[in-house]
Amino acid sequence: MDASSVSALAEFVARHERLFVLTGAGCSTDSGIPDYRDADGRWKRTPPIDFQAFMGSGLARSRYWARSMVGWRRFGKAGPNDAHRALARLEAAGKVGLLVTQNVDGLHQAAGSRAVVDLHGRLDEVRCMECAHREARAGFQQRMEAMNPGWVALEAADAPDGDADLEVADFSRFAVPPCPACGGILKPDVVFFGEQVPATRVATVLRALEAADAILVVGSSLMVHSGYRYVRAGAAAGLPVAAVNVGRTRADDLLSLKVAQPCAQALAFMLEDRAAA
Numbered sequence: 502m503d504a505s506s507v508s509a510l511a512e513f514v515a516r517h518e519r520l521f522v523l524t525g526a527g528c529s530t531d532s533g534i535p536d537y538r539d540a541d542g543r544w545k546r547t548p549p550i551d552f553q554a555f556m557g558s559g560l561a562r563s564r565y566w567a568r569s570m571v572g573w574r575r576f577g578k579a580g581p582n583d584a585h586r587a588l589a590r591l592e593a594a595g596k597v598g599l600l601v602t603q604n605v606d607g608l609h610q611a612a613g614s615r616a617v618v619d620l621h622g623r624l625d626e627v628r629c630m631e632c633a634h635r636e637a638r639a640g641f642q643q644r645m646e647a648m649n650p651g652w653v654a655l656e657a658a659d660a661p662d663g664d665a666d667l668e669v670a671d672f673s674r675f676a677v678p679p680c681p682a683c684g685g686i687l688k689p690d691v692v693f694f695g696e697q698v699p700a701t702r703v704a705t706v707l708r709a710l711e712a713a714d715a716i717l718v719v720g721s722s723l724m725v726h727s728g729y730r731y732v733r734a735g736a737a738a739g740l741p742v743a744a745v746n747v748g749r750t751r752a753d754d755l756l757s758l759k760v761a762q763p764c765a766q767a768l769a770f771m772l773e774d775r776a777a778a
């Protein structure tokens with residue numbers, strides 16, 4: 502650990518009262534959820550499915566849901582780690598105006614954070630693209646498994662966002678349950694690549710950014726514009742920006758402070774009894 506940079510981070514947190522916190526995949530890696538990018542910000546694997554492919558191809562949907570069905574068995578059981586708990590402690594101390602997460606795992610809320618915007622939605626919910634029916638992922642998972650009993654025992658390595666690196670000869674054999682209300686296409690309630698973050702969500706985030714006195718980025722390379730835009734806007738407005746991230750970020754030239762350490766280690770001081778008291 503670089504004690505000086507962590508000490509500087511503690512001082513940064515101490516002198517700001519309305520932090521705008523933005524988190525990414527690095528915040529959840531200690532929970533067993535893989536991240537997307539390497540230390541240089543490059544993809545570690547093939548990029549996730551995009552919106553147009555999912556909506557335009559039944560085979561693409563079958564492949565997505567087959568891989569997701571396998572991945573969900575572990576993703577759905579993931580629990581928060583000390584990075585999530587540290588940020589929840591920071592909020593309890595009155596230091597966080599809003600926590601905006603690019604993750605879709607719900608682990609900030611599981612750790613106790615309440616002022617959270619799930620920028621890209623939540624994987625534990627499913628919605629119909631035609632009638633807006635919504636349901637819990639758990640029930641949808643049960644229907645998928647009931648319709649595809651031969652796939653239930655398949656195993657594959659975990660991939661980000663509840664996916665799994667499952668490859669079979671013919672994904673067309675995987676049956677995807679239709680919407681129980683209208684028979685339409687069901688999609689995880691997350692923002693895919695090529696899809697827009699809902700305008701109401703963006704408005705909430707921008708209001709919090711305007712009220713903030715500093716930005717803290719935790720576990721994000723900021724390569725995705727939907728997160729980077731807020732750091733760029735805040736820096737342009739004169740807000741100091743600190744980041745905890747192993748490797749390069751898209752906003753390195755905008756940072757007042759960078760701690761190149763794993764998130765839970767860098768934030769451990771927040772869990773000490775004297776932290777944020």
